[in-house]
Amino acid sequence: MQANVLKSYPPGVPHEVHPEQYRSLGHMFEESFQHYASRMFSVCMERWMSYAELDELSKALGAWLQSRNLEPGTRVAIMLPNVPQFAVTMAGVLRAGYTCVNVNPLYTARELEHQLKDSGATAIVILENFAATLEQVIEQTPIKHVVIASMGDLLGGLYGTWITLAVRHLAKMVPPYKLPLDRGRTVTPFTKVIAEGKGRALAPDPSTLDSIAFLQYTGGTTGLSKGAVLTHRNIVAATLQAEAWFTPALARAGDLAKVNSIAALPLYHIFALTLCLLAIRQGSHLTLVPNPRDLDKFIAVLKKRPFHMLPAVNTLFNALLMHPEFKTVDFSNLFVSQAGGMAASEGTARQWFEATGCPMIEGWGMSETCAIGTNNPVSNTAFTGTIGLPLPGIEIAIKDDEGRSLPPGEAGELCIKGPNVMVGYYNQPAETANAFTADGFMRTGDIAIMDWNGYSRIVDRKKDMILVSGFNVFPNELENVISLCPGVVECAAIGIPDEKQGEAIKVFVVRRKDPALTEEAVMRYCHEQLTGYKRPKHIEFRESLPKTNVGKILRRQLRPGATL
Numbered sequence: 001m002q003a004n005v006l007k008s009y010p011p012g013v014p015h016e017v018h019p020e021q022y023r024s025l026g027h028m029f030e031e032s033f034q035h036y037a038s039r040m041f042s043v044c045m046e047r048w049m050s051y052a053e054l055d056e057l058s059k060a061l062g063a064w065l066q067s068r069n070l071e072p073g074t075r076v077a078i079m080l081p082n083v084p085q086f087a088v089t090m091a092g093v094l095r096a097g098y099t100c101v102n103v104n105p106l107y108t109a110r111e112l113e114h115q116l117k118d119s120g121a122t123a124i125v126i127l128e129n130f131a132a133t134l135e136q137v138i139e140q141t142p143i144k145h146v147v148i149a150s151m152g153d154l155l156g157g158l159y160g161t162w163i164t165l166a167v168r169h170l171a172k173m174v175p176p177y178k179l180p181l182d183r184g185r186t187v188t189p190f191t192k193v194i195a196e197g198k199g200r201a202l203a204p205d206p207s208t209l210d211s212i213a214f215l216q217y218t219g220g221t222t223g224l225s226k227g228a229v230l231t232h233r234n235i236v237a238a239t240l241q242a243e244a245w246f247t248p249a250l251a252r253a254g255d256l257a258k259v260n261s262i263a264a265l266p267l268y269h270i271f272a273l274t275l276c277l278l279a280i281r282q283g284s285h286l287t288l289v290p291n292p293r294d295l296d297k298f299i300a301v302l303k304k305r306p307f308h309m310l311p312a313v314n315t316l317f318n319a320l321l322m323h324p325e326f327k328t329v330d331f332s333n334l335f336v337s338q339a340g341g342m343a344a345s346e347g348t349a350r351q352w353f354e355a356t357g358c359p360m361i362e363g364w365g366m367s368e369t370c371a372i373g374t375n376n377p378v379s380n381t382a383f384t385g386t387i388g389l390p391l392p393g394i395e396i397a398i399k400d401d402e403g404r405s406l407p408p409g410e411a412g413e414l415c416i417k418g419p420n421v422m423v424g425y426y427n428q429p430a431e432t433a434n435a436f437t438a439d440g441f442m443r444t445g446d447i448a449i450m451d452w453n454g455y456s457r458i459v460d461r462k463k464d465m466i467l468v469s470g471f472n473v474f475p476n477e478l479e480n481v482i483s484l485c486p487g488v489v490e491c492a493a494i495g496i497p498d499e500k501q502g503e504a505i506k507v508f509v510v511r512r513k514d515p516a517l518t519e520e521a522v523m524r525y526c527h528e529q530l531t532g533y534k535r536p537k538h539i540e541f542r543e544s545l546p547k548t549n550v551g552k553i554l555r556r557q558l559r560p561g562a563t564l
């Protein structure tokens with residue numbers, strides 16, 4: 001099958017990548033910082049940061065961390081939204097020879113405590129908005145060094161000071177907190193860290209390609225979060241794979257220095273993180289959107305200047321489409337609308353293309369695969385409904401429960417092998433052993449079908465499958481069909497207990513302000529589009545659906561007896 005996959009590759013895309021050209025991620029960073037010093041790396045609230053500034057600031061942060069006498073490989077948690085401090089911290093931690101532990105800034109105290117304890121992080125860089133959460137659990141964690149960032153720290157002079165004061169006192173977004181200083185714990189402002197670090201030399205990075213770069217925690221939608229161990233080799237490979245795949249489209253800008261990618265998805269998430277690393281590798285720049293849920297401001301940001309790449313989840317594409325000002329945005333320079341993080345619906349893809357002229361390009365990946373494992377060619381002119389082809393150096397296999405590879409056209413578990421695939425779960429040997437087949441493929445838990453050209457289509461997650469009278473029903477299929485029903489914004493399908501059928505299908509629907517869309521109308525549409533056992537027995541309208549912070553719909557919270 002791999003030969004068929006490679007035959008389907010777009011012209012100019014290499015079949016392999018070579019991470020061994022670098023000693024580590026720090027080596028890759030330093031190369032980019034030297035080559036692109038005069039270019040702009042990011043813009044946030046109309047304040048720019050150059051690659052030279054990113055180089056200087058990350059070096060200072062790394063040197064300050066080293067002055068704390070942290071051992072090589074020490075885990076440093078990063079609890080920051082999409083602000084300039086994120087890239088500075090991430091690059092600084094890695095250049096100093098430490099491991100990044102990305103933390104969702106919106107975590108509850110319980111979730112934060114688990115991740116800090118599980119990772120063994122002894123230092124954390126955190127935005128002050130979330131310090132009250134840390135205060136609740138810090139005594140139960142190994143944290144010894146806290147770096148407190150404020151929103152305006154890197155936004156420049158008086159403007160940055162004003163932003164920080166506005167966030168604290170006008171918006172009242174910083175709850176009161178008091179972090180304990182007992183047992184040798186330190187709490188240091190981000191600006192002081194940078195100032196002190198600039199007076200120190202950054203010691204050589206001892207990391208190799210086999211060192212741990214990130215502990216990237218899974219979303220926790222199936223239970224307790226696990227830390228995927230991602231090495232420098234994994235991350236470098238994923239960055240080179242993304243470069244190989246996306247450059248043919250982005251090169252249409254004429255000069256990669258001009259490429260503007262919209263960073264609205266949270267950078268702590270592997271999807272956005274990989275695209276941030278891609279920008280560093282190619283010397284392009286990011287527009288940082290700290291709060292994409294504020295759609296008025298998000299739309300205003302999109303109007304500021306031409307943008308070329310917009311990665312998003314299906315729910316964000318949907319939200320943008322529904323905004324009354326969306327059609328006033330100039331999409332003439334949008335070359336890549338990258339969909340990931342969850343299944344993209346055909347209905348949303350159709351509307352997106354009609355509104356922007358740029359097709360949604362769907363891909364698939366996981367934290368365990370450093371984001372993108374497969375992707376549709378960026379040269380596509382239409383939505384395919386598949387997750388595309390494996391990226392360079394990646395092999396995909398569809399396997400049965402015994403680990404045997406299945407032929408094209410048969411449904412089985414999607415399994416993946418490649419230089420981007422994690423080495424295992426942190427301190428969980430049993431989970432790691434269960435995650436891999438005897439021939440080295442990682443089990444993903446996704447049910448898929450591959451065609452003869454190497455394109456795969458996700459049928460669904462194993463755990464979400466609904467059993468109706470002995471027939472397997474996959475929620476993704478139902479949701480994709482129902483999303484095309486006029487008036488439907490989004491939907492989610494689950495199985496609920498049924499005395500006669502074992503399980504019955506229940507669909508939760510978010511509708512537009514359309515009184516014509518009734519339960520009967522949806523049922524009628526399903527009767528026309530779905531065979532008998534796939535038709536929902538229950539329809540419930542909701543104002544919204546429960547989602548993770550990156551926009552994935554949480555079906556588990558819709559099941560009977562679920563707690564929010």
